[in-house]
Amino acid sequence: MHTVCENVTVNDTAIRALQRELPEDACFEKSANLFKALSDPSRAKIIWALNREELCVHNLTALLGMSQSSVSHQLSGLRAAGIVTARKSGKEVYYTLADHHIREIFEAGFEHAKE
Amino acid sequence: MHTVCENVTVNDTAIRALQRELPEDACFEKSANLFKALSDPSRAKIIWALNREELCVHNLTALLGMSQSSVSHQLSGLRAAGIVTARKSGKEVYYTLADHHIREIFEAGFEHAKE
DNA sequence: TGAACATATGAACAAACGTTCATATGAACG
DNA sequence: CGTTCATATGAACGTTTGTTCATATGTTCA
Numbered sequence: 001m002h003t004v005c006e007n008v009t010v011n012d013t014a015i016r017a018l019q020r021e022l023p024e025d026a027c028f029e030k031s032a033n034l035f036k037a038l039s040d041p042s043r044a045k046i047i048w049a050l051n052r053e054e055l056c057v058h059n060l061t062a063l064l065g066m067s068q069s070s071v072s073h074q075l076s077g078l079r080a081a082g083i084v085t086a087r088k089s090g091k092e093v094y095y096t097l098a099d100h101h102i103r104e105i106f107e108a109g110f111e112h113a114k115e
Numbered sequence: 116m117h118t119v120c121e122n123v124t125v126n127d128t129a130i131r132a133l134q135r136e137l138p139e140d141a142c143f144e145k146s147a148n149l150f151k152a153l154s155d156p157s158r159a160k161i162i163w164a165l166n167r168e169e170l171c172v173h174n175l176t177a178l179l180g181m182s183q184s185s186v187s188h189q190l191s192g193l194r195a196a197g198i199v200t201a202r203k204s205g206k207e208v209y210y211t212l213a214d215h216h217i218r219e220i221f222e223a224g225f226e227h228a229k230e
Numbered sequence: 231t232g233a234a235c236a237t238a239t240g241a242a243c244a245a246a247c248g249t250t251c252a253t254a255t256g257a258a259c260g
Numbered sequence: 261c262g263t264t265c266a267t268a269t270g271a272a273c274g275t276t277t278g279t280t281c282a283t284a285t286g287t288t289c290a
Contacts (some may be wrong), residue, residue, distance in 0.1 A: 142243080151247075165250085171236080171237090172236070172237060172238090173235090173236065183236085183238095184237095184238085186237095187236095187237060187238055188238085188239080190237095190238095191238075191239080193232085205234060205236090206236045206237080207236060207237080208236080208237065208238090
């Protein structure tokens with residue numbers, strides 16, 4: 001039997017109880033992927049901006065001082081992750097946040113970050 | 116003058132207005148760092164477990180099927196990021212989530228991730 | 231003190247990431 | 261058509277990240 005440190009509040013059986021509740025690995029991966037989308041300053045800027053209004057790639061580029069290529073690459077990742085949706089209008093492609101959960105999670109983290 | 120794609124809803128002056136509201140880079144970095152702490156499956160597991168109860172390193176190791184070293188390294192990062200706090204008791208060190216904001220943000224993202 | 235246990239930490243390494251550069255696609259308009 | 265503008269995409273590159281292995285620190289107890 002492997003050794004597990006014994007103490008008053010948590011013992012082996014408590015661990016086993018927790019283990020039965022432990023969600024599947026896939027859950028943790030999905031959740032991690034969601035947070036990963038928000039875990040880079042450039043993406044955070046993009047998301048902050050899209051949380052204000054629908055914007056096209058050029059707008060984001062001009063607003064955030066990033067290169068067009070970088071913005072485009074990041075948007076492509078965000079779209080693949082289901083964070084943003086794209087709407088094509090002539091030459092331009094307009095992006096928006098995909099749903100209100102994203103807004104809420106981002107806002108909660110962003111507000112918390114500035115103490 | 117640089118070119119910005121013109122259209123009905125977003126024009127140059129709207130971009131400039133947004134730009135004035137744009138938070139400082141440091142804000143985005145802090146926010147990104149917060150989300151980064153939640154953006155890895157291993158850390159997500161650790162945080163999920165600590166969201167249930169205070170646990171020592173060995174407990175986490177046994178519960179999550181990770182190596183002791185890996186758990187320790189991750190906890191050290193999470194502590195540096197202010198996500199968890201440590202309490203020493205004899206040989207063991209017990210970890211807890213640092214505050215309720217972390218709980219709420221993690222729970223919101225975790226719940227959203229499983230649709 | 232010395233052995234056993236719990237945790238921390240440094241070096242090494244492969245994998246993932248974010249940017250840039252160059253170029254491709256595709257729409258608008260003369 | 262050909263040019264210009266908006267966006268996408270692939271390759272290359274340096275950086276960051278997460279894990280492992282080995283070892284160090286520190287505590288308990290005989």
